[in-house]
Ligand code: NAD
């Protein structure tokens with residue numbers, strides 16, 4: 593039986609990874625370590641919380657001593673590290689949390705892994721989950737490759753870039769077996785409604801304005817979250833250590849076109865006359881330092897490990913909308929309390 597640590601498993605992508613591993617690998621014991629920030633929610637894992645091969649540990653990756661104790665206690669065979677502060681807008685207003693969790697927290701985990709695996713690193717793996725945002729911003733043409741030079745431009749992406757460097761430094765300096773993947777924007781069930789798609793679904797449902805930064809011309813490449821979880825599974829089991837893999841949906845949308853499509857889907861689902869929701873679109877002050885375009889070349893992952901996205905965007909978006917409409921309680925619980933304060937601060941002055 594292998595013991596695998598997944599950090600950040602109560603967050604958006606983490607819960608999909610935890611669920612997949614708990615169900616697909618009964619021979620693995622999955623330890624989900626999360627300190628349940630505003631973005632972490634154990635309700636995301638209700639359907640697996642009683643599984644015999646699952647355990648939840650509430651702990652903060654910024655606490656170095658605690659991390660080392662936990663690593664010594666469990667003697668993990670592998671680590672999949674997703675815990676992070678993940679929202680660009682929050683990194684603009686409160687950058688220090690990003691420095692502590694994303695940089696110091698990652699180094700604490702690397703240190704704990706190095707110390708506990710010191711005498712035998714064979715068959716161990718420290719898998720660090722990162723973002724395409726470390727590569728910076730593209731113009732109208734071009735793609736991010738694994739070899740693209742880092743050029744992070746927000747406190748979030750700079751903190752993720754720093755953590756990627758520390759992971760690679762641990763590989764070169766200490767021979768720690770590591771792998772990194774850099775993925776494009778994810779969407780799907782259980783995403784916190786601070787991010788564009790779930791925020792817009794929630795606002796449309798409640799007939800509230802849909803805030804579009806600037807002119808809505810920024811471009812993102814969108815990937816269904818379960819396709820990311822599948823890529824993580826493949827990379828965890830079949831990667832070459834020391835390597836980097838880009839993961840992307842080959843699915844670029846300007847924000848405005850994406851929101852128009854979403855409005856069309858929502859009108860149908862809510863039985864509203866076509867053209868109703870689109871009237872909620874409201875252009876607001878642009879995000880500071882707003883990256884224009886992200887686009888990923890994922891041919892290495894596709895060629896070497898045979899991965900490809902399983903869903904067309906229209907299908908994935910429809911599935912996502914269906915999930916949010918069927919899980920009103922989940923959204924209501926999340927948007928009561930602290931979320932209101934965040935929303936006011938982020939959007940009322942725009
Ligand atoms: P999320 O914000 O939904 O979840 C982050 C999780 O980490 C939460 O459960 C939170 O409680 C936990 N966490 C935060 N600080 C912690 C700490 N100090 N100690 C322990 N746990 C802590 O994020 P997400 O969207 O699921 O992203 C997961 C990872 O994937 C991140 O590393 C992110 O950079 C990366 N990523 C995200 C996307 C995306 O589109 N969401 C794309 C590419 C890469």
Ligand code: TYD
Nearest residue numbers: 680777786787788789803804805810812847
């Ligand atoms: P987001 O979901 O925050 O992801 P990221 O910044 O990591 O790409 O934002 C996706 C795009 O949508 C980005 O270009 C910013 C834009 N956006 C809006 O126009 N309005 C919003 O309210 C939000 C949250 C994002």
